[in-house]
Amino acid sequence: MRFVVIGGDAAGMSAASRAKRNAPDLDVVVLEQTQDVSYSACGMPYAIADHRRQLDELVVRRAEVFRQKQGIDLRTGHRVEAVDTRAKQIGGTTLEGRRFELAFDKLLIATGASPRRPEIPGAGLNGVMALKSLEDGRAIQALLAGKSVRRAVILGMGYIALEMSEALRTRGVAVDMIKPGPVLLPWLHPDLAAVVRQELEAHEVRLHLGRKLQRIESAGPNQLRVVSEGAELDCGLVLVATGVAPNSGLAEKAGLQLGPQRSIHVDKGLMTSCQDIYAAGDCADAVHVVTGRDVWIPLALRANRAGWAAADNATGRPVELPGVAGTAVFKVFELQVARTGLNAVEAREAGFDPVETVIQSRSRAHAHPGASTIHVQMVADRRSGKLLGVQMVGKEGVAHRINAPAVALHAGMTVADFIQCDLAYAPPFSPVWDPLLTTANQLFKAL
Numbered sequence: 001m002r003f004v005v006i007g008g009d010a011a012g013m014s015a016a017s018r019a020k021r022n023a024p025d026l027d028v029v030v031l032e033q034t035q036d037v038s039y040s041a042c043g044m045p046y047a048i049a050d051h052r053r054q055l056d057e058l059v060v061r062r063a064e065v066f067r068q069k070q071g072i073d074l075r076t077g078h079r080v081e082a083v084d085t086r087a088k089q090i091g092g093t094t095l096e097g098r099r100f101e102l103a104f105d106k107l108l109i110a111t112g113a114s115p116r117r118p119e120i121p122g123a124g125l126n127g128v129m130a131l132k133s134l135e136d137g138r139a140i141q142a143l144l145a146g147k148s149v150r151r152a153v154i155l156g157m158g159y160i161a162l163e164m165s166e167a168l169r170t171r172g173v174a175v176d177m178i179k180p181g182p183v184l185l186p187w188l189h190p191d192l193a194a195v196v197r198q199e200l201e202a203h204e205v206r207l208h209l210g211r212k213l214q215r216i217e218s219a220g221p222n223q224l225r226v227v228s229e230g231a232e233l234d235c236g237l238v239l240v241a242t243g244v245a246p247n248s249g250l251a252e253k254a255g256l257q258l259g260p261q262r263s264i265h266v267d268k269g270l271m272t273s274c275q276d277i278y279a280a281g282d283c284a285d286a287v288h289v290v291t292g293r294d295v296w297i298p299l300a301l302r303a304n305r306a307g308w309a310a311a312d313n314a315t316g317r318p319v320e321l322p323g324v325a326g327t328a329v330f331k332v333f334e335l336q337v338a339r340t341g342l343n344a345v346e347a348r349e350a351g352f353d354p355v356e357t358v359i360q361s362r363s364r365a366h367a368h369p370g371a372s373t374i375h376v377q378m379v380a381d382r383r384s385g386k387l388l389g390v391q392m393v394g395k396e397g398v399a400h401r402i403n404a405p406a407v408a409l410h411a412g413m414t415v416a417d418f419i420q421c422d423l424a425y426a427p428p429f430s431p432v433w434d435p436l437l438t439t440a441n442q443l444f445k446a447l
């Protein structure tokens with residue numbers, strides 16, 4: 001039996017390894033269009049921040065290890081261009097231009113996502129770069145090493161854009177960030193977004209909100225000009241960080257059902273609308289544990305977990321994944337920003353009757369030195385009393401604290417249940433009433 005995997009990063013290589021472990025005699029073939037497999041894209045902004053670091057440090061396991069130690073037939077430089085669901089065959093082209101075809105018994109599509117590029121003149125100029133693959137990271141590192149980049153303009157203000165603003169400031173590069181929308185981090189409560197904005201301004205990152213991009217043009221050797229309504233910004237690097245879109249073209253052409261934002265629709269066992277064809281990772285959708293609806297939230301843990309689960313199912317070990325809570329965290333300069341579940345707007349759209357509380361608490365006990373402010377927002381449903389979501393911003397104690405409400409969302413807890421949770425306390429780590437419990441107590445009174 002042959003299990004073919006398209007895509008050799010988080011979801012694809014997790015699946016290939018797991019399948020080989022479950023069924024050592026299985027013929028596992030991975031087709032990856034680039035020369036890179038199994039790396040931590042999430043680590044790229046931090047590697048780029050440090051001129052001494054090589055992007056290759058982020059490779060988790062090398063292609064030879066998969067081939068020699070795990071017996072996986074890993075073919076890099078192989079781009080899959082078509083899936084024939086009836087003949088159970090895929091076809092494509094190698095980097096050298098050779099056509100190939102391959103039959104499968106079970107197939108996993110793990111093609112990830114690609115950066116969205118603005119459709120403006122000049123978007124293809126040299127020096128206009130996105131950060132998605134390791135190759136992208138190497139290209140940015142090489143450009144920065146050339147020392148021609150004194151100023152960078154970042155298009156977009158999502159989490160990768162913000163992580164990169166810090167990386168570039170650390171490298172001594174002046175940073176402007178620009179987006180057409182009027183609000184920084186629209187999914188974040190405005191009080192918390194204001195804290196992020198202050199942090200960016202404190203590090204001299206210039207924000208240009210509400211500016212529609214018009215074009216990018218050359219402004220001399222190694223220099224670019226970003227032209228928008230009301231601003232012209234000259235720079236040596238334009239970083240495109242305006243979001244990603246699922247790589248679902250293959251699946252769509254093959255007639256597979258699509259889900260939210262044109263991701264590939266899968267069931268809880270990662271099966272697509274076609275028997276024996278699975279999809280996992282950034283190309284596929286998931287069920288949201290709070291709403292029960294299909295969502296597309298492309299993040300790394302889900303990709304790894306869905307890869308495993310798809311392999312389990314393909315090798316006859318049935319498993320279902322309950323879904324995602326949309327738990328995410330990122331760092332921008334000194335700040336940690338985290339969320340899980342829904343904000344009030346999303347909760348209303350999902351049919352809940354949301355009530356929210358925003359408080360400020362401390363990261364350490366009263367009188368314990370070194371404490372900083374933790375901003376917490378919590379949303380619940382007035383009708384059921386259920387916890388729906390939490391957001392936090394602060395200089396310490398945010399990143400891992402978000403995991404407590406994430407677990408509560410998976411468990412379907414009410415705010416009253418959450419208040420009774422036995423959370424850890426010692427003066428260096430929190431007040432005796434953890435900021436989450438203080439917020440939950442306030443929210444309970446408002447329900």
Ligand SMILES: Cc1cc2nc3c(=O)[nH]c(=O)nc-3n(C[C@H](O)[C@H](O)[C@H](O)COP(=O)(O)OP(=O)(O)OC[C@H]3O[C@@H](n4cnc5c(N)ncnc54)[C@H](O)[C@@H]3O)c2cc1C
Binds near residue numbers: 007031132
């Ligand atoms: C800068 C950056 C920072 C991030 N930080 C975080 C973070 O802090 N936390 C977090 O949870 N997530 C983060 N992510 C997202 C995380 O990296 C992704 O969720 C994860 O990589 C998804 O894995 P995947 O295997 O589904 O897709 P990908 O990593 O996109 O891999 C898909 C692979 O498929 C290959 N492929 C595509 N089409 C074809 C084809 N037709 N034929 C052959 N091969 C093909 C691609 O070349 C690629 O190697 C970050 C991403 C980036 C770019």
